[in-house]
Amino acid sequence: MDEMDLLSQLKDVPPLRSEAYEQARATLRSAMVESGAAPVRAERFSWVRNFRVGVLGKVGIGAIGAVAAAVAVATVATSTPRSAAPAGAAAGSASKAPAVSSRLVSLASDITATDGPLPGDASLVIRTQTVANRAPYVTYNLYTDGGDVYVTDTEGALPAAIAHHDNLAEPEDSREVAAARLAATGDLAKAREQMVNATANPWGLGLSPAAAQEAWDKAMAEEQRILREKGVTRSPRPRPTGKALEDGINNVLWTNSVDALARGAEDPDVRAGVLRLLSTIPEVTVADSTTGGQPTLTITAGPAIFGDSAQEVLTINATTGLPVSSAVSPAPGQDPADATPPSLETYQSSRVTLANIEAGKF
Amino acid sequence: MTSDAELIGRSLTGDRDAFVEVICRHEAAVGAYLARRVGREAAEDLLGEVWVAAFESRKTYDRSFAEARPWLYGVALNRLRRYWRSRPAEDLVPDVTSMATGWDPWPAVDDRVDIQAVLRAALAELRSEEREVLTLVAWEDLTVADAARALGMPAGTARRLLHQARMALRNAPEVAALLNDFNSVKGSL
Incomplete structure (x- = not known):
């Protein structure tokens, strides 16, 4: 026996209780949600995030722009006035057709009419994010037509990710894309409901009033649990009504739609469907713009759907509808101390084949 | 099995569950590490803070190392130092x-x-x-x-x-x- 053997007698300690591990993981998850630091994909803006950041005085913003930074893109030339969607549609009545923006719907029709079958079997989207004054962060996102998702931070790492089957797809991904496709050619009110319900949320869209209230109460209970873990005491909030309810639902609709666009941009039906869905949001305005010498459209989601603390500008190619960038900026008049960091994310999309990428041929 | 380094890489691209998976792999070891140094009760209080600190500093993780446990011990030690500094002098x-x-x-x-x-x-x-x-x-x-x-x-x-x-x-x-x-x-x- 030597001193190391002797020392090992102090090694044994009672294990932590299982609930302590669960509590620690819950603390981590809460911190992740609060940080909102999910770059790129993934951590979608579930109702928990939107709701909780709202509670804490920040804002839930679209997945693409969540982290991304702030340089306002493009120049606004003219603005197309929008007609308001009936409040009943937002409140859960799928039978009422929402009002639509002729500009977006017109482009959606052009996209579906002119775009033919896609080459390849996957889309490679290079995202470059810049938050505030930080260095740009680039990720390589491969979306296969079969629904797999591979994300790496170097192009060269993609083949290994495919070989190791590091598929990051989540069930929400395919639900969002399916809702966008439905919106392209099918019942827009139904597609709108499907897109909102693609991710968990507390609104109970499409449910009976009693079931919707039940969903809200359940969400409140979960929120209370999370707040207690964080040492925050706050009374449960009543379910919003009217415009506040509509804004909450539209927050999810915007977020999920933009997420679908980033994921399925190479599919004309997805692009067209997303444009039709965004056209149903009264807080969205559309303007012609120019980006890098190319005609673009800037689609602005106003502060109302982000708790009045931020706004998001999605810039798309005015001819193809392909996403160019997404910029988030604080709402006018926002206290800088509470403001959402300005962010910008740009997209560079191309069609590829999975086999070529796996073989390292880019 | 996917390495810790790869999971941390995924977490940097937005896959938060990947980071939770890293934590799950090492929670017993890091929990014991803390318990040996501050006792079980304080270890249970500190474990979540260690995970949060690790998540916040994951960009600094050197992904040439496949396994994250030594790094997590380092994060835990930093948290312990703060804990020890915060204890009443008496x-x-x-x-x-x-x-x-x-x-x-x-x-x-x-x-x-x-x-x-x-x-x-x-x-x-x-x-x-x-x-x-x-x-x-x-x-x-x-x-x-x-x-x-x-x-x-x-x-x-x-x-x-x-x-x-x-x-x-x-x-x-x-x-x-x-x-x-x-x-x-x-x-x-």
Whole structure:
């Protein structure tokens, strides 16, 4: 026996209780949600995030722009006035057709009419994010037509990710894309409901009033649990009504739609469907713009759907509808101390084949 | 199995579940690491803070290392240092050997069992860096190179510190007596 053997007698300690591990993981998850630091994909803006950041005085913003930074893109030339969607549609009545923006719907029709079958079997989207004054962060996102998702931070790492089957797809991904496709050619009110319900949320869209209230109460209970873990005491909030309810639902609709666009941009039906869905949001305005010498459209989601603390500008190619960038900026008049960091994310999309990428041929 | 480094890489691209998977792989080990140093109750309180600190600093993770456990020990140690600094002064007995690097809790550990008391007293006499390397190797089963990773120091430095710690421990009179007793008994059997 030597001193190391002797020392090992102090090694044994009672294990932590299982609930302590669960509590620690819950603390981590809460911190992740609060940080909102999910770059790129993934951590979608579930109702928990939107709701909780709202509670804490920040804002839930679209997945693409969540982290991304702030340089306002493009120049606004003219603005197309929008007609308001009936409040009943937002409140859960799928039978009422929402009002639509002729500009977006017109482009959606052009996209579906002119775009033919896609080459390849996957889309490679290079995202470059810049938050505030930080260095740009680039990720390589491969979306296969079969629904797999591979994300790496170097192009060269993609083949290994495919070989190791590091598929990051989540069930929400395919639900969002399916809702966008439905919106392209099918019942827009139904597609709108499907897109909102693609991710968990507390609104109970499409449910009976009693079931919707039940969903809200359940969400409140979960929120209370999370707040207690964080040492925050706050009374449960009543379910919003009217415009506040509509804004909450539209927050999810915007977020999920933009997420679908980033994921399925190479599919004309997805692009067209997303444009039709965004056209149903009264807080969205559309303007012609120019980006890098190319005609673009800037689609602005106003502060109302982000708790009045931020706004998001999605810039798309005015001819193809392909996403160019997404910029988030604080709402006018926002206290800088509470403001959402300005962010910008740009997209560079191309069609590829999975086999070529796996073989390292880019 | 996907490496910790790959999962951390995924977490940097927005896959938060990937980071939780890393945590799940090492929570028992890191929990025990904390419990050995501050007891189970405080360890349970600190574990979540360690995960949050690790998540917030994951961009600094060197992904050339496949396994994250040494890095997580380093994160845990930083959190422990904060914890020790935050303890009321009356709860603690300063260790002059470690004043230069901040508060050291080891002398405050109680002496419940003779052997444990002797060992803990001997550990308390070590420099904090020596003690950290020694206990990471002896208790957490790290290699010297991984202990160096955890502590953010060159492997050669960790090797020297481990050697110094072992010599100091071996030459401490009470520890030397214990070793003599054990080895005498073993030799007589």
